[in-house]
Amino acid sequence: MSVKPELDEAFVASLKKQDHPAFCRLVQLFHKRLVGFAGSIAGVELAEDVVQEAWLSAWKGLPGYEGRAALSTWLYTIVRHACIARLRKEKPNFHAPAEADEAEEELANDGLDEWFDSSFKQDGHRQEAVVDWHMNTPEALLEEKQLQNCIDHHIAKLQPMQKAVFELRDMDQVDLEQICNMLQLTHSNVRVLLHRARLRLQQVLDHYQLTGEC
Amino acid sequence: MLNCRDITKQASDYVDGHLSVRQRLAFAFHLLICGQCRAFLRQLRLAVGMYHRVPAKELSAEEAAAVVSKVLASKGE
Ligand SMILES: [Zn+2]
Numbered sequence: 001m002s003v004k005p006e007l008d009e010a011f012v013a014s015l016k017k018q019d020h021p022a023f024c025r026l027v028q029l030f031h032k033r034l035v036g037f038a039g040s041i042a043g044v045e046l047a048e049d050v051v052q053e054a055w056l057s058a059w060k061g062l063p064g065y066e067g068r069a070a071l072s073t074w075l076y077t078i079v080r081h082a083c084i085a086r087l088r089k090e091k092p093n094f095h096a097p098a099e100a101d102e103a104e105e106e107l108a109n110d111g112l113d114e115w116f117d118s119s120f121k122q123d124g125h126r127q128e129a130v131v132d133w134h135m136n137t138p139e140a141l142l143e144e145k146q147l148q149n150c151i152d153h154h155i156a157k158l159q160p161m162q163k164a165v166f167e168l169r170d171m172d173q174v175d176l177e178q179i180c181n182m183l184q185l186t187h188s189n190v191r192v193l194l195h196r197a198r199l200r201l202q203q204v205l206d207h208y209q210l211t212g213e214c
Numbered sequence: 215m216l217n218c219r220d221i222t223k224q225a226s227d228y229v230d231g232h233l234s235v236r237q238r239l240a241f242a243f244h245l246l247i248c249g250q251c252r253a254f255l256r257q258l259r260l261a262v263g264m265y266h267r268v269p270a271k272e273l274s275a276e277e278a279a280a281v282v283s284k285v286l287a288s289k290g291e
Contacts, residue, residue: 020282027285028278032271055285116219124217130253138264148268170265195226198258205261 007071015062015071023062027055030072033172034079040164042083046090054082073178076168080182103189106159112196115203131206147205150214154204158197165190166197216244221251225258 014022031051038047038054057078065074119127135141142148155163164183168174169190174182179190208214221244227233228241245252273281 024275024278024282027281028273028275029270031273031278031281052281052285052288055281056288059285059289116223120217120219120222124219126218126250130250130257132253133257133260136257136260138260138267141260141264142267170262171268172270173266191227191230191232195223198226198261199222202258202261205257 016065018062030075034075036167037076037164038079038083040160041080042087046086050082050086051079054079072174073182076182100185103161103185103193106161107192110159110196112199131210133209147208150204150208151201154201162193162197165193169194216240218251225255229259229262
């Protein structure tokens with residue numbers, strides 16, 4: 001990830017001193033992805049607002065940040081807490097989020113099981129040949145702007161937990177262990193959510209490679 | 215014996231290196247005889263490699279400064 005080399009000790013030391021330019025840079029780097037993450041937990045309407053609250057907590061907490069958790073994990077955790085606090089406030093009968101339950105529910109309802117049933121025969125063989133991709137380097141895929149927009153569009157439509165896990169792991173390259181902590185999910189849940197998000201996007205890529213359309 | 219459906223179900227664990235030696239051997243055996251699954255896994259790896267390279271979506275410096283002003287202005291509430 002392009003962000004990581006910047007989060008070195010000198011940068012963290014500046015942040016701990018509540019250095020204004022360093023904090024601006026931190027916001028610049030993480031704001032969008034934190035808003036995306038907050039959207040997965042608290043819903044898109046509250047996301048921007050909740051992340052602003054989280055930034056204030058982060059600002060206040062920076063002098064005490066001891067670097068035990070990676071900076072990104074620390075930020076995501078603050079956002080997660082801010083989401084929960086906000087949901088409690090908005091919905092008095094809101095009970096603590098059980099991400100694990102939500103994950104289970106998503107896995108049962110994401111339509112992937114039906115896709116498996118229709119894509120494979122009883123004996124486990126494919127119904128149809130794998131689509132042969134003509135754009136076959138990461139660079140070629142990245143250069144295709146229309147495809148990138150199409151992928152963005154479909155990432156946005158993923159179920160919230162799948163989206164959160166996919167963005168953290170495959171886009172931001174956060175460690176699996178950290179993702180488990182951030183989302184309070186087991187390893188196996190995170191892996192299954194990630195895989196299902198990837199399979200969904202693989203279908204999008206197949207379709208694009210075949211038709212040139214989203 | 216793994217079939218194509220099994221391979222597809224566990225493809226990320228294979229690509230990400232989460233399988234045991236025994237499971238990897240079972241995978242390797244299927245891939246030896248199945249060009250379709252080889253293509254599928256190659257393309258999955260390709261997609262994951264592409265996601266890793268998607269540039270992080272940042273705010274502009276001005277947008278970031280605006281967020282910070284707003285955040286710090288709310289400090290006294
Ligand atoms: Zn196969």
